[in-house]
Amino acid sequence: MHVSLTSLPRPGGRNEDFAIASPECAVVLDGAGTPNGLPTGCVHGVAWFAQRLGTLLHREAVESGRDLARCLSTSIEGTAKLHQATCDVGSPFSPSATVAVLRSRGQDVEWLVLGDAVLVLDDGREPEVVTDQRLARVASEERAALRTAGRGLRGELAAHTALVEAERAIRNRPGGYWVAAAEPEAADEALMGRMPIAQLERAALLTDGAARFVDTFALGTWPTCLEVLEHHGTANLIGQVRDAERSDIDLERWPRSKTHDDATVIFARF
Template identity: 45%
Template sequence: MLATEPGNPDKPNEDWALVSPGLAVVLDGATARTDTGCVHGVAWFAHQLGAAIVANAAVRAANLAGCLASAIDRVASLHPQCDLNHPGTPSAAVGIIRIHGNELEYLVLSDISICLATREGGRQVITDSRVSATARRVRTELANLAIGSDEQAEALLRMKRAELAARNRPGGYWVAANDPTAAEHAITGAVPLRTIEDLVVLTDGAARIVDPFGLMNWNEFVESLRDQGPTELLRRVREAEAKDPDGQRWPRNKRSDDATILHLSDIPRG
């Protein structure tokens, strides 16, 4: 089951997701707070990148990092008129899961989360938190600023500039943008299919119900998905956001963010 919705109904959803037999891809386009050098925008980039990843990952012999690298290169070829070397060129976090024989392969790059629920009741959460390790001083400052205030807007811009300075370079963080070699830094792995009961791929706008809201843990999150489905969980995220519009209880960069949850159960055993 899949549910996705924009953080602001008046703006395009910069998340992108697709599920097909044996394959699922979820992307979270990074918010552009500066010029990008691209006339197309983040939503366009995420849609094009997602489609390219799906086409590449359908070839089972190709490893997932290679699929992502080729997709980044492909999308770059679609808009040569844009300044792809601009420091703010559009980018996206990526989550991929694929069934390959008797294994479930996964890839995470930047702040997508994958939660694997085992048949024995265990939970493994795979996420890439390197971006949140950048601009620490500004992030601390932001925690004390009201959402929507002039002070927050100025701090967000400083944070974005610091993030861009650390993007796709050693000691910083890695995200799908214009450089295919970023895929080499993705978190990848594989687990036996027979051990997996449920799997969830979600963007950080949906994961906030666990962190920073703390309204449930990952065990409760998976149980709620089983009982109520992803649409209800997104409703609960929006309900919590509406109760804390200024971010005083749960400091965050945006009142509401684009949010996507993909939940798969009854997984074929290969």
């Protein structure tokens, strides 16, 4: 597969997304940050975690030949071992990430999605969109409180903190939601599939910051998104997202938890 990628931090911030791609495999991770003041138990930070996990996962997927869930499980365990001597990897506020993987293997293309990363598969008809929205279905009261909190006030920070605390209390637990943190068994909860490579024309892997193009700002449909990526490039898509974010600094037209987000997209052609 032929791949192109762009990964940009939110303006003024450090990029907590991570992307890595080769002709055989593409990997996108979206590291989960926390509001200022919440202890994470990790001295390294979310960006470090996403980079280490993504690098291990890509290597496992390319070199091991095992199914993608086992590759992810091994990578989660390996990343935890890298910092368990210095950090509280068992803390619910320790770094975590959503994951999307696409791998070309023999005559097939295999994929895995854990968390609300987005994978779009286009066979020339209606694109298939794969994402896990279990996180969006938890902590509904705290999520509603954040939407009504005063923008730019301390009340907004308090509401965001309350939401994160409620979410992390059920992270990687039955009835909650699943992401890549320090529990290898979370890989068993990933969405997975495969299809003949001859049937797939193009694909995209996006963090939720880039998926705002469709999900938040409705700048186009998923077929439109693929057309932008093919004809104008990955940076153009993120640029359109940034323009929309800047046009709604007060979060009034498009309610969301933060003005800007890290944005990453990989586009693959077959």
